[in-house]
Amino acid sequence: MTRSTRPAGRQRPSGAFGPVRDETRNTRIIEAVLDLIAESGHAGLTMDAVAARAGVAKATVYRRWASREDLVADALESLMLSAAIPAEATAATTLREDLITTLTHRSVCMQPQARHFSAVLAAATASHPQIADTLRERAIAGQREDIAACLHRAQQRGEITAERVELLLTPGRMEIAAAIGVTVQQEDLLGTVLDTEGVARLVDQVLLPLIGATPTG
Numbered sequence: 001m002t003r004s005t006r007p008a009g010r011q012r013p014s015g016a017f018g019p020v021r022d023e024t025r026n027t028r029i030i031e032a033v034l035d036l037i038a039e040s041g042h043a044g045l046t047m048d049a050v051a052a053r054a055g056v057a058k059a060t061v062y063r064r065w066a067s068r069e070d071l072v073a074d075a076l077e078s079l080m081l082s083a084a085i086p087a088e089a090t091a092a093t094t095l096r097e098d099l100i101t102t103l104t105h106r107s108v109c110m111q112p113q114a115r116h117f118s119a120v121l122a123a124a125t126a127s128h129p130q131i132a133d134t135l136r137e138r139a140i141a142g143q144r145e146d147i148a149a150c151l152h153r154a155q156q157r158g159e160i161t162a163e164r165v166e167l168l169l170t171p172g173r174m175e176i177a178a179a180i181g182v183t184v185q186q187e188d189l190l191g192t193v194l195d196t197e198g199v200a201r202l203v204d205q206v207l208l209p210l211i212g213a214t215p216t217g
Contacts, residue, residue: 028054029061033075037120042072076120095154095211096203102146103183104199136184143180151211160211168211175210182206 032053036045047068051058065071092098151165168175182202186194194202 025054025056025060026064029056029064029071030075030078033071034078034120037072037075045072047071092153093157095150095157095159096208098150098153099147099203099207100196100200102150103143103203104196106143106146106183139184140180143183144176147176147179147207164212176207178210179207 029050032050033045036049036053045068047058047061050071051061054061061071065074092101148169151160151168154160155162155165167173179202182189183194186192190198192198
């Protein structure tokens with residue numbers, strides 16, 4: 001028996017059995033759930049509405065998810081899963097280049113799901129604050145891990161000292177938290193989403209000065 005990778009306490013829905021023949025259906029269904037939550041919240045979400053938005057039969061949804069709760073849980077889980085950082089980030093020759101590539105990959109300019117994240121977070125904040133808190137915490141943790149990885153690679157290149165990296169990653173420090181706050185709440189704070197140039201400005205004007213590194217490249 002293979003070991004489940006799903007969160008503890010929640011098993012694969014009993015209605016989801018057998019091989020999935022069309023993976024695009026799963027994607028369309030998940031995207032439909034996220035769109036509907038962003039538009040009208042969780043309370044009014046129905047399997048009928050999800051099926052209609054995804055362009056599939058309701059039976060198709062039930063074959064994959066036995067209940068609305070499992071479907072919503074998987075949809076929200078999809079927002080929390082981090083995509084692999086591209087090879088060009090780990091091959092970067094400067095901290096600035098590494099940060100821009102990494103944060104651009106996480107931003108909506110490269111990850112359409114980030115738009116879903118922002119909209120769902122806004123919808124959940126009013127009606128389901130616990131869900132919103134979980135989404136926000138996972139997003140912040142992912143961003144922090146990304147930036148920490150950039151700092152460790154910069155340390156290996158000799159751009160920043162181990163002592164400085166350790167200080168910056170100390171719980172309660174505000175340098176990295178300030179930049180993460182902008183990326184997580186970019187639409188609320190900036191009135192727009194960050195494109196590649198916006199990420200570069202964030203790195204040059206906020207993150208590198210706070211870190212104490214000089215922009216290069």
